Amino acid sequence: MTKTDILREWYTAVWEEGRLEVIEDYFLDTTHTQHIAQGFGIEPSEIREWVSVLRSFVTDIHVTILHSIEEGDWISAMLEITCRNAATGAPMKVHQQIMLRFDGDKKAESYPAFDFIRFFEQLGQLPEHTHALLLGGTVLR
Known part of the structure; x- marks a missing residue:
């Protein structure tokens, strides 16, 4: 399997199908932090909660890998996520x-x-x- 294949499998199992029990299977057994925002990392065990919260906002999640580049142990990918707003049913798209x-077929850093x-x-x-409002100087409070 390529790293892109593993990434595709991850998003299908965890994000699309909600199989949260397999999350740890994709990571090394050693300490690993996924950096979901600058200065804010979470452990694989905490990803279950994060994905659960995300899935409470939306339904019908589908992840498309638009581009991926593999180099040695690393992969970089651009994803498009389509889903529906759980409250309104409106279609949504985010990137x-x-x-x-990777270390072998396991995530070592993300x-x-x-x-x-x-x-x-x-x-x-x-x-x-x-985004445009903020660039224009609007302060959201």
Whole structure:
């Protein structure tokens, strides 16, 4: 299996199918931190809670790997996530970039960058065009 295949399998099992019991199977047994936001890392055991919260906001998750580059132990990928707002049923689309280092077929380091602003805009928890508003100097309180 390629690293892209493993990544595809991960998103199918955990994000799309909600099989949270397999999360730890994808990581090394040694200490590993997934850095979901700058300065904010979570352990694989905590990913179950994070994915559960994410899945409580949306349904019908589908992850497409738009591009991936593999180099040695590393993979970098651009993802498109489509889903539906659980409250309204409205379709949503968000992007994620991720860099992962593998040790064999297990994740050793991961650095995802999820578009939280666009995600929460589509949920109705942030105003439309939040990014543009912030660039224009608007202060959200």
